[in-house]
Amino acid sequence: MERAITIFSQKELSRQEQVRADQEFFAEIFDSYYKRIYNYMRYRLGNPDESEELTSQVFEQVVRKIKTYRPERAPFEVWLFAIANHAVSDYYRKRKRREWFSLESIEDLVSQHPDPEESALQNEEHARLIAALSSLKDRERNIIAMKFTSGLKNLEIANIMGLSESNVGVILYRSLNQLRTILKTRSESFEKKIVLCKALMWIWITF
Amino acid sequence: MKAENTPPEYGEILELASTLKETDFSQESRSREKLRQQLMNSCLEKNICKESEEVSMNKIFGKYRLNLVLGTAACIAVLVFTIIFPGTIKAMADVTSSISKMFRLGNYSTVIQVEDKVSDKADSSQKQEEEQQKDDTEQTISEETITEKKEVNEKKKESKVELVHFTDIAEAQKSVCFKVLAPEYLPSGYSFKEAEIYKGSDQYITLYFKGTGKDIILMQRIMNKDTAFEFATDGPVEAVEINEAKGVWMEPHTILWEKDEVGYALFCKGFSKEEAVKVACSIK
Numbered sequence: 241m242e243r244a245i246t247i248f249s250q251k252e253l254s255r256q257e258q259v260r261a262d263q264e265f266f267a268e269i270f271d272s273y274y275k276r277i278y279n280y281m282r283y284r285l286g287n288p289d290e291s292e293e294l295t296s297q298v299f300e301q302v303v304r305k306i307k308t309y310r311p312e313r314a315p316f317e318v319w320l321f322a323i324a325n326h327a328v329s330d331y332y333r334k335r336k337r338r339e340w341f342s343l344e345s346i347e348d349l350v351s352q353h354p355d356p357e358e359s360a361l362q363n364e365e366h367a368r369l370i371a372a373l374s375s376l377k378d379r380e381r382n383i384i385a386m387k388f389t390s391g392l393k394n395l396e397i398a399n400i401m402g403l404s405e406s407n408v409g410v411i412l413y414r415s416l417n418q419l420r421t422i423l424k425t426r427s428e429s430f431e432k433k434i435v436l437c438k439a440l441m442w443i444w445i446t447f
Numbered sequence: 448m449k450a451e452n453t454p455p456e457y458g459e460i461l462e463l464a465s466t467l468k469e470t471d472f473s474q475e476s477r478s479r480e481k482l483r484q485q486l487m488n489s490c491l492e493k494n495i496c497k498e499s500e501e502v503s504m505n506k507i508f509g510k511y512r513l514n515l516v517l518g519t520a521a522c523i524a525v526l527v528f529t530i531i532f533p534g535t536i537k538a539m540a541d542v543t544s545s546i547s548k549m550f551r552l553g554n555y556s557t558v559i560q561v562e563d564k565v566s567d568k569a570d571s572s573q574k575q576e577e578e579q580q581k582d583d584t585e586q587t588i589s590e591e592t593i594t595e596k597k598e599v600n601e602k603k604k605e606s607k608v609e610l611v612h613f614t615d616i617a618e619a620q621k622s623v624c625f626k627v628l629a630p631e632y633l634p635s636g637y638s639f640k641e642a643e644i645y646k647g648s649d650q651y652i653t654l655y656f657k658g659t660g661k662d663i664i665l666m667q668r669i670m671n672k673d674t675a676f677e678f679a680t681d682g683p684v685e686a687v688e689i690n691e692a693k694g695v696w697m698e699p700h701t702i703l704w705e706k707d708e709v710g711y712a713l714f715c716k717g718f719s720k721e722e723a724v725k726v727a728c729s730i731k
Contacts, residue, residue, distance in 0.1 A: 259494045263490045270486055271483075274479060274483075282472040292478045292482065296482050297483065297485050300489055303489050318488065364473060366475070416460045417456065420456065
């Protein structure tokens with residue numbers, strides 16, 4: 241009986257050790273890649289809540305599918321971002337709609353978080369960026385998201401998306417150009433609105 | 448250092464790329480720790496599920512483990528046995544027979560002696576009949592020879608297989624793919640009569656030797672998976688050695704053996720086992 245208890249205890253201990261080892265392993269993966277995956281989701285989806293939800297799903301899938309990962313086939317980042325890419329595709333498929341952002345909704349979002357001025361300005365810039373990204377087609381948006389959040393090379397992005405390396409490079413350049421134009425146009429429009437708001441406030445205070 | 452002809456938007460694109468690279472939305476996220484904790488819980492759940500699965504599998508298969516192991520081993524054994532000895536399985540399938548001896552002559556030929564349980568009861572009366580037949584054999588040899596020849600000729604006519612005859616072994620050799628051997632010793636009065644092959648096949652040859660009694664027939668075949676055979680008989684089968692090769696003597700007048708990837712079947716009707724073995728051993 242004592243021997244049985246000892247064996248049982250040893251089994252329990254090894255299970256606990258296994259759980260601890262798993263948790264340490266996945267905690268390391270989470271800490272290393274959370275920022276990149278979350279940023280990727282924000283680039284793709286825009287909405288922070290949905291981005292958090294899909295980020296969570298991506299890491300859940302990593303836990304479930306880690307045994308299917310083959311280092312000889314591709315680096316871990318490529319495998320991880322392939323999962324992220326599929327997660328977004330599945331999300332759109334289920335939702336069956338495209339996300340449209342209006343400038344007013346972005347401004348509302350900014351106003352919900354009464355942060356210090358510096359972070360408020362940062363949030364405004366982020367909001368403008370997200371709004372500009374939403375104007376791109378999904379493929380262009382995906383390539384930009386992959387390029388600037390994942391740290392993957394053009395060839396690796398091409399493998400995930402089923403494109404050629406040169407194609408990725410061309411799409412990337414054109415998308416950046418388009419994004420630049422959008423941001424420039426919207427920036428001018430936004431600045432005009434800010435100036436108008438400031439003028440109205442001055443008038444109200446003065447009189 | 449910018450080139451003079453560089454488009455102005457190129458610098459803006461580079462600046463935008465730099466902005467995109469430095470942009471970090473995760474600083475706004477307030478759920479990072481919550482997501483991290485959820486992931487740790489997933490690891491715990493995954494391990495619990497894995498353990499439950501193992502316990503269930505042990506409960507199901509542990510109980511029947513012994514039966515499972517024995518059953519699997521039996522299936523594998525039957526499968527292997529069937530592949531190696533297909534004729535054996537056929538013989539074993541016959542509920543009236545049981546294998547008493549098995550002789551593996553080579554990679555492609557096997558002789559099986561079976562005991563016919565149904566006929567066991569009639570053994571004694573059958574033996575008496577055989578003895579009487581033996582006494583009559585000498586008197587009716589010539590009549591039987593004529594009768595058998597007629598039967599063989601009729602069978603050949605009925606058979607769709609065309610046979611080619613040669614009066615010279617050297618000529619017949621050209622039509623087969625292996626070295627044809629002939630006995631150097633023959634009982635007194637016996638000599639080569641003819642060779643016979645199947646038209647369109649170079650894997651078989653039959654040599655006939657005529658004499659005072661019945662023909663001595665020597666069948667030869669190249670041994671491979673196409674010509675492989677298992678021969679089952681309920682008559683007595685005895686192991687013999689033919690030029691250091693495994694052979695069998697099957698009553699009343701047949702020797703089978705295999706040597707150098709060629710299979711031999713010698714039919715010496717009317718001769719003793721010793722005489723037949725002497726003829727077989729002279730085939731080199």
